[in-house]
Amino acid sequence: MALAAPPPTFASRPKSRAARMAQLVPAFVLIPTIITTGIYIFVFVGWNIYLSLSNSTLLPTYDFAGFDAYTRLWRNPRWTTGVWNLAVFGALYIILTTAMGVFLAVLMDQKVKGENLLRSIFLYPIAISFVVTGTTWQWILNPSTGLQAFVQSLGWENFEFTLITSRETALWAVVLAAVWHASGFVMVMVLAALRGVDRDMVKAGQIDGAGMLKIYRRIILPSIWPVMISVLIILLQFAIKTFDLVLALTHGGPGIATTFPAMFVYDRLFAAGELAQGAAAAVWMLIGLVVVFLPIGALHLVMRRQKGGAK
């Protein structure tokens, strides 16, 4: 009979107008996000690039001025100092936060009593805003009110702790507050990865008489690499976007000793009335992010391939 209906499949097989419409629903659901995200990413970034090539000052104008803003940008010591600070801060921040986080995770992995409480303590700074973090550390590090005054009041009258007020060391104050903020986060990520390590492999290593150090290097580290890459990407993001923490902590000072690219962008756009230069600085931030991310992304892909191939 004509009832020889095909077996039900899930390939799109439009039966009626209504059924065809129903199949479009998921696409319609996505459309608002596709449009807004598309505008936000492609139109806005393109617009910003165009403005960086214009001669906009206080108000946006669309007269093409070439790379004028870019040349002026790299002659501006506030910008070059900011870029240099970001490089130094970024390296110190990422190395120290990762070292601290891994150290904490290894300690916490030794069957510690009260692990949940300790983990909550180490992680809470990540829930606190950079403004609050910066303000609090500024009060603590300020020599006239904070740690220096405290130690002097205990009797050591000659004690000096001018980390935050000295040009040479102020960047370390930013590093200190930033490491305080994110080490717990690294610890939690690494700890979760350590818990995912194949226990049988570790046992086999122990039976073979490998020392703790060797087990960490040969068995555990290789299997937590993917998490380390995620950690690296997230910390890099934090570093490049560094803005509110420094604003609250040092306001970029003393002088311009702790100024950062993100601060420069904000200052040019909304205080100095140099829209084109601010936009150009923002484009450089994007370029920086892409340049740093590409090798990491490539590394991630290569390692995934290798992992997939080994299976």
Add this chain to the structure above:
Amino acid sequence: MTAATTNIPDLTRRRPLTGKQIAGRIALYATLLILAAFVLMPLAVIILNSVRFNEDILRESFIGWPTRLTLENWSVAWGEACINASCTGVKPYFWASMLMVVPATVISTALGLLNGFALTKWPMPFAGLVFVVITIGVFLPPQVVLLPWAIALSWLGLSKSLAGLALVHIIQGTCFTTLFARNYLINLPDDLIKAARIDGAGFFRTFWRIVVPLSPPIIIVTIIWQFTFIWNEFLFAVTFSHSDFRPITAALMSLNADDTGVSEYGFGSAAVLIAAIPPLIIYFAGGRYFVRGLTQGAVK
């Protein structure tokens, strides 16, 4: 016979620790406690200062044990402290943040879940491309869209308003929530969705009846992260706000920068704590989910 059995190590019974192991345990706990004390120190210091008299803080130091207690700092910080020459305390800024954060969190979470479902469980021609674009949206530095946002918001008549700021957070936040939801829903068994479709359930029906009931873990994680992120966010908050409407992070920065002679550390500390309390409550109440969001969302 007995000699033979003792040669087999008894793995079930805990052996007494050797002297070296005991020393190791002591060193381990000592290190952990010292580091925990260091991490807790800033919070402890501002909590103590929020109940100290300002003259005590100025006379002794910012770090110190309260010799006498006061709760006045809290009421001054909440309702009287002057920020940018308007003496209203942080109260209006606290509520401005709430008014912006709650709708932005709810809307971006709902949109993210819907998008995640559409991307993972329905055949879609450009699903892969959409996923890539959304990922870019998560990583884009906000500075590079700051100026276009400012111009666009003023065209829309939304510049420096609560609605404008909420809109920015919804659009940017939806990239993040979609990524989160997608990573969660991709592990949901396809058979469930197929069964619903055989029964004739459409997109929204399947979403309500099957996806939402199975998604509380990711919904909670997303709400926790969106709330914390938007509440703590500063760059957009300061750029797209106005003296009539200013989120608490932006107000706090003005308070901090207002160096008009006498430093009011007492109510300053209380104000800082008021700004930190909502995310801290969420963090401690959501504990497990907060950590899960970190480890799952970020790894994938």
